[in-house]
Amino acid sequence: MIEDKARFFKALGDPTRLTIVGCLLKQDHCACDFSKIAGRDQTTVSRHLKVLVEAGILRYEKDGRYVIYSIRDDRMKDTLEKCGVEKVDSCCPGSEMDAGTKKDVVKKNYGKIALGLVQGCECCGDLTNEQVSASIGYSQQDTESFSEANLGLGCGNPTALGEIKEGDIVLDLGSGAGFDSFLAARKAANTGKVIGVDMTEDMISRARKNAEQYGFDNVEFRKGDIEDLPVETGSVDVIISNCVINLAPDKSQVFREAYRVLRENGRMYISDIVLLKELTAEERNDEELICSCVGGALMKEDYLDLIKEAGFEITIIDEDRDISKRQYSGYPLESIKLELRKK
Numbered sequence: 001m002i003e004d005k006a007r008f009f010k011a012l013g014d015p016t017r018l019t020i021v022g023c024l025l026k027q028d029h030c031a032c033d034f035s036k037i038a039g040r041d042q043t044t045v046s047r048h049l050k051v052l053v054e055a056g057i058l059r060y061e062k063d064g065r066y067v068i069y070s071i072r073d074d075r076m077k078d079t080l081e082k083c084g085v086e087k088v089d090s091c092c093p094g095s096e097m098d099a100g101t102k103k104d105v106v107k108k109n110y111g112k113i114a115l116g117l118v119q120g121c122e123c124c125g126d127l128t129n130e131q132v133s134a135s136i137g138y139s140q141q142d143t144e145s146f147s148e149a150n151l152g153l154g155c156g157n158p159t160a161l162g163e164i165k166e167g168d169i170v171l172d173l174g175s176g177a178g179f180d181s182f183l184a185a186r187k188a189a190n191t192g193k194v195i196g197v198d199m200t201e202d203m204i205s206r207a208r209k210n211a212e213q214y215g216f217d218n219v220e221f222r223k224g225d226i227e228d229l230p231v232e233t234g235s236v237d238v239i240i241s242n243c244v245i246n247l248a249p250d251k252s253q254v255f256r257e258a259y260r261v262l263r264e265n266g267r268m269y270i271s272d273i274v275l276l277k278e279l280t281a282e283e284r285n286d287e288e289l290i291c292s293c294v295g296g297a298l299m300k301e302d303y304l305d306l307i308k309e310a311g312f313e314i315t316i317i318d319e320d321r322d323i324s325k326r327q328y329s330g331y332p333l334e335s336i337k338l339e340l341r342k343k
């Protein structure tokens with residue numbers, strides 16, 4: 001009994017879940033509505049719905065291909081209202097930009113950066129690309145070797161997080177102008193290979209031009225979406241990714257795809273932005289914040305849960321909180337550096 005009460009209050013102790021319950025106090029909803037209503041991605045919403053069902057607050061019914069959620073019964077409605085849960089109008093405060101629009105916004109922004117029409121992420125203020133790179137773990141030699149490919153867009157140095165051996169097949173998710181791909185290609189050497197994947201046409205063109213200029217013939221850039229990788233299953237030894245996954249609307253799918261293309265015992269080295277405090281719905285919809293790797297970022301625990309759900313073992317290598325002041329105007333976030341292993 002006491003456990004049930006604790007589960008009930010714990011389930012309500014989260015702003016997203018309170019929004020969901022508030023909407024359902026007004027009317028029943030299809031599971032597919034909540035992403036817009038709560039302003040969170042579908043995977044996160046599904047997890048919140050599960051908590052609320054397990055706490056006995058919600059129930060659901062399948063209606064063809066729809067899953068309709070409602071408050072469990074009238075007694076529960078009374079209890080919730082007595083506890084002060086307010087009804088929320090579902091045409092709703094946190095309506096989130098849909099996934100396709102988000103990707104278009106991101107492509108447009110990084111296309112401009114690739115063409116040199118804008119300097120880089122608005123977030124980095126007056127810092128030069130070299131200053132950004134030095135502050136996130138690149139050596140002077142790294143930046144001097146590939147200055148054309150370093151656009152100052154990273155939040156860490158994934159190739160320094162673990163070993164890349166001669167002969168390795170490396171995949172760079174969101175390869176930009178190719179900076180990390182080239183650093184990895186030096187390590188993988190002629191017997192290895194690097195595949196960079198990026199969805200922005202002009203980034204791919206710039207990266208290919210850079211590969212030619214730097215004389216790499218073990219690097220290939222493929223245009224594609226990291227949610228649907230143009231890469232063969234079980235073909236990759238090491239995946240790297242620098243400040244990209246936060247930009248993808250369906251992060252769960254990114255981790256499932258990464259898991260698919262890695263060979264058994266393969267590793268992934270990530271540097272990415274995660275939140276330490278929820279953003280407002282307005283911030284999550286702000287195009288500049290989305291493109292600056294903030295608006296689409298997940299809470300740290302949600303991000304790590306998605307990785308575990310994809311089947312990976314996680315080691316947190318480092319967490320850089322100072323980056324918030326240096327590059328992100330003090331937003332409550334950190335750059336997390338992870339090693340993932342395919343079990």
Ligand SMILES: C[S@@+](CC[C@H](N)C(=O)[O-])C[C@H]1O[C@@H](n2cnc3c(N)ncnc32)[C@H](O)[C@@H]1O
Nearest residue numbers: 110153154174175176198199200225226242247
């Ligand atoms: C912040 S930049 C980082 C680039 C590079 N990793 C670096 O550190 O210089 C993000 C890059 O990811 C690409 N990107 C964003 N979302 C993507 C997606 N869903 N699929 C493929 N590429 C994506 C963008 O086009 C852009 O080049």
